[in-house]
Amino acid sequence: MKKLLVGLCLFPSIAFSTETGESCAKIEDSAKRLECYDSVFLKSPSQSEKELQQKLDDELAKLKAELASWRYRESKDEMRNKTSYFASKASDNTIELSFPYQGGSSITLVLRKHSEYGNDVMFNLSKGQFSCRIDGCNISVKFDDENIEKYAVSESESGSNDVLFLSGKKSMKKFVDKLKSAKKMVIEFPIYDYGRAQFTFTTQGLEWKHF
Template sequence: MKKVTKWACMAAVVSMAASACTAPVPKAVAAAPDSIKTAPLPPVTPPLNWTYQEEVDQMTDGKKYFAYCESPTSLDFKFPYDGGSTATLILRHIDDQSDVLLTVSKGQFVGSVLADRTVKLKFDNDAPVEIPYVSPSDGSANAIFLDFKSPLVERLKKAEQLKIEAEFFNEGLVIMDFKTTGLTWER
């Protein structure tokens, strides 16, 4: 008897669910009233490709300004730098001097003490250009200073994309991509 009651209840539930699914939609629900308005979607803002930072020098009380653009693609180096490395393009302005740096989170650029080495830069679809670079004075191998005398910052302001080809220790030439749209830099 319990089995029959259990199955009868289940059949009744399934029957009610099926009839609810096939029931006609009332006209008042089917047609939305004119008084219901949908809010306009907010404008789509482009992604922020640059991060800005301002610091105060603790010795001189002067201001230091930085702009960072991180490559969206990971660099894959061999051991001991395997596991993915991130390239970052940095603009900095300290004591009325501006610099453009290229850094990697892991890896070593081939050193250049006297600006005797170059990197290739390709802005959007323009022809690549070579500019010299120097290694940091502290001997760090994961950063290089790009020649600021070139109109690099002005080109960055106008470009949507930048490709940089640089030589790395035990890796050869590697290309790094940057989305550079939206740079505001008045230094």
């Protein structure tokens, strides 16, 4: 045993670099056994491993930022020399619908200043149907910790039942003004064959000066 301990003392880097947890358990000297375990289980990551982990962390942070941010786009009418502006934000959560709409369904909030049709606040359901009527229904909205408010909405005149439009210019202005200052918004929609469903939006950071 003394010869074994001498060997370990003379060649610690070789011995510990090839040790496993099982072989560490065979070392009688407590201090060296602990050092062996540390070399096996508390190995510091290499520089390449650190760089890879940092790259993964950066990509994840970038993806989270993209998902949490507002998206903006413009559409130019070349013939009339007019531009339409859009800002959109997807809901943070989804709901699970039954057949034939299996899978998560989300809401996309869209602000639109159309060059021909004017201003709109729209809600687009990715799967399923809103349980509303073309002549209108109500949704419940809560900004941050404020009181719940009711807003009138209506379906598209084209008959599409996966899109709702906020009704009334005053209501639209009130909604967008609160949207600009809020950090969070929860909206409750009537969904066909599901009932009332709540969708949460992270709303901070909106830059919208078009209406």
